[in-house]
Amino acid sequence: MEPKTKVNAQDGKQELIITREFDLPLELLFKTYEEPELFEQWMGTKVLKMENKKHGAYAFETSHEGNVVFKANGTIHEFVPNQKITRTFEMENTPFPVQLEFLEFEKITDNTSKLTMQIVFKSVEHRNQLLQMPFAQGINMAHNRLQDIINKLK
Amino acid sequence: MNLRRDVFQAIADPTRRAILLMVTSQAMTAGAIASNFDTARPTVSKHLQILTECELLRQEQNGREIFYHINATKMKEVADFIEPFRKIWDDRFNKLEDLMKNYKKK
Numbered sequence: 001m002e003p004k005t006k007v008n009a010q011d012g013k014q015e016l017i018i019t020r021e022f023d024l025p026l027e028l029l030f031k032t033y034e035e036p037e038l039f040e041q042w043m044g045t046k047v048l049k050m051e052n053k054k055h056g057a058y059a060f061e062t063s064h065e066g067n068v069v070f071k072a073n074g075t076i077h078e079f080v081p082n083q084k085i086t087r088t089f090e091m092e093n094t095p096f097p098v099q100l101e102f103l104e105f106e107k108i109t110d111n112t113s114k115l116t117m118q119i120v121f122k123s124v125e126h127r128n129q130l131l132q133m134p135f136a137q138g139i140n141m142a143h144n145r146l147q148d149i150i151n152k153l154k
Numbered sequence: 155m156n157l158r159r160d161v162f163q164a165i166a167d168p169t170r171r172a173i174l175l176m177v178t179s180q181a182m183t184a185g186a187i188a189s190n191f192d193t194a195r196p197t198v199s200k201h202l203q204i205l206t207e208c209e210l211l212r213q214e215q216n217g218r219e220i221f222y223h224i225n226a227t228k229m230k231e232v233a234d235f236i237e238p239f240r241k242i243w244d245d246r247f248n249k250l251e252d253l254m255k256n257y258k259k260k
Contacts, residue, residue, distance in 0.1 A: 003240070003244065004244065004247070004248075005240060005243050005244035005247050006240070007236050007239060007240040007243065009236055016236075018240075018243055020243070020244075020247045022247070022250070022251050022254075023251060023255070024251060024254050024255070024258075028254045028257065028258060029250075029254070031254070031257075032250050032253065032254060038253065038254075038257075041249070041253055042246060042247075042249040042250035042253050043246060044246075044249075115247075130239075131236050131239050
């Protein structure tokens, strides 16, 4: 089966494109980006601010075991319900420069919809670094587990 | 042979990751690898076969024995790949979809 979420990162380009088709009407899909309480649930984060309008701002933070582990914020440049959101995205307390994001929401049928997310980075290197970051964490976790297994074998 | 086998499936298994870690520091024979596990020798052989098919391991004949080496080039390819990033978004979007399917029913 083809994966539902696709990521296209072309060599030498400082952008990546994420696409996903949903078994949801367009309006319900858009709602998950528009309403803070819904956004919090699927992103697993806490919304501190969400001004869905031109020149509005947003901020959210994620906690784990009582500690804030991730904070991000940005400015909204375009907000057209059921069509598009253009915004910046900045991860706080990290060396990553701000990103520019273009989100496009499309209706496919009455019950299906599509999201296209284009993310533009400061450089190709910054994009590649970001792509490698989640795996770096994943491999550490795998290594820790491996270490546990090997310790048990000894 | 299952042609749909890929490297991510290969490294998803804890035993196979343990094997990869073992041969990182030195090349080992199948027997030496198997002696580190409680599982039956054929099970370990199967894991070695999968890792070799995915090119994460290389076989090298040394006299009468076959040694398994790690294929560093392939491992680097795995690390550079975008799959983990895709997986994070896929999980988020699956959650979004489930959330709104319930929302729809309300």
